[in-house]
Amino acid sequence: MNHSENRPAYLAHHFSTPIQQAETSKLGMWVFLLTEILLFGGLFVAYAIYRSWNPDMFYNAHKFLNVTLGSVNTVVLISSSVTMALAIRSMQLGKRQPTLVFLWGTLLLAGVFLIIKYFEYSHKFHLGQLPGKYYTFVGVEGYNPHIFFSIYFVMTGLHGFHVLAGMGVITWMIIKTRRNIFSSEYYTPLEMTGLYWHLVDLIWIYLFPLLYLIG
Amino acid sequence: MVVETGNARDRHISPLKVYLGIGFALLALTAITITVSFIDLRGWNVVVALIIASIKGSLVALYFMHLRYDKRFYSIVFTMGLLFLSIFIALTMFDTLRRGDIDITKASPIKKEATIYQNMTAPDSTSGHDPGGH
Numbered sequence: 001m002n003h004s005e006n007r008p009a010y011l012a013h014h015f016s017t018p019i020q021q022a023e024t025s026k027l028g029m030w031v032f033l034l035t036e037i038l039l040f041g042g043l044f045v046a047y048a049i050y051r052s053w054n055p056d057m058f059y060n061a062h063k064f065l066n067v068t069l070g071s072v073n074t075v076v077l078i079s080s081s082v083t084m085a086l087a088i089r090s091m092q093l094g095k096r097q098p099t100l101v102f103l104w105g106t107l108l109l110a111g112v113f114l115i116i117k118y119f120e121y122s123h124k125f126h127l128g129q130l131p132g133k134y135y136t137f138v139g140v141e142g143y144n145p146h147i148f149f150s151i152y153f154v155m156t157g158l159h160g161f162h163v164l165a166g167m168g169v170i171t172w173m174i175i176k177t178r179r180n181i182f183s184s185e186y187y188t189p190l191e192m193t194g195l196y197w198h199l200v201d202l203i204w205i206y207l208f209p210l211l212y213l214i215g
Numbered sequence: 216m217v218v219e220t221g222n223a224r225d226r227h228i229s230p231l232k233v234y235l236g237i238g239f240a241l242l243a244l245t246a247i248t249i250t251v252s253f254i255d256l257r258g259w260n261v262v263v264a265l266i267i268a269s270i271k272g273s274l275v276a277l278y279f280m281h282l283r284y285d286k287r288f289y290s291i292v293f294t295m296g297l298l299f300l301s302i303f304i305a306l307t308m309f310d311t312l313r314r315g316d317i318d319i320t321k322a323s324p325i326k327k328e329a330t331i332y333q334n335m336t337a338p339d340s341t342s343g344h345d346p347g348g349h
Contacts, residue, residue, distance in 0.1 A: 205275065
């Protein structure tokens with residue numbers, strides 16, 4: 001076997017073809033996303049238990065979340081998913097400049113999401129709607145409203161950390177794109193970043209109605 | 216050894232209008248779920264909200280995450296995650312919603328004023344007989 005012949009630079013030596021390499025990455029990524037679903041799954045279970053035990057308290061407490069800011073953030077995150085998908089599409093077509101523009105757009109929208117989240121959080125900190133024993137707010141009817149805010153902060157907080165991590169990875173992808181590492185032949189890291197980013201969007205799609213829109 | 220590159224790679228490039236169309240569909244469904252949440256459906260609100268969220272989630276997984284065009288195996292991995300999550304939720308809820316039914320002293324106290332029951336009277340509901348909802 002001659003390893004030096006006809007092997008593109010991006011193909012690691014332990015893979016025989018680019019297809020095999022790309023499919024291996026993708027399978028690994030999907031298994032990672034599966035663990036992410038289960039990570040958030042534990043929190044969804046906690047939510048289900050406490051909401052079924054305290055339906056009235058959850059209804060009363062959720063009124064203190066800002067539906068407008070939550071809705072704007074949903075629109076922001078969906079838009080960022082579209083720009084991420086378009087960034088990958090541009091690279092599939094071999095267009096580097098549009099890829100960079102869409103990646104910057106995604107990064108910007110992720111930043112807007114976190115800034116809005118910051119305003120929501122600081123308002124709640126100010127009112128004393130904090131998790132667990134730090135809860136000092138008076139005005140929610142029902143038994144132990146701090147439980148709702150504990151779940152709210154842990155779920156949106158973990159999601160927020162994922163957005164932050166995503167911004168880090170997108171920045172890394174911008175650097176790699178600028179260094180001309182990707183082409184229409186090889187763009188696997190971009191594709192994996194996209195899968196991760198869409199999962200972050202997917203989780204928010206469930207968090208938004210469950211926390212902000214308790215009917 | 217000759218390595219196949221380029222077009223040999225099994226891939227799908229979605230047209231621009233697919234991504235934009237899915238994006239608009241997601242925004243429209245968001246508007247619908249917000250509107251519906253302000254209508255009282257007598258406890259069915261959470262069901263409707265979860266159905267709409269699942270439609271949105273499916274669109275993201277099928278079109279943005281390319282599950283519709285990729286190898287079936289990735290869909291199987293993803294579905295496995297959802298399957299185990301639903302087992303996790305369902306079996307836990309069987310327990311936590313029905314504890315009062317099995318605990319005979321809690322379900323039908325012999326003497327309600329007895330001191331041992333006083334710590335059990337958490338407001339709302341601990342037995343889950345009344346799922347409530349608004």
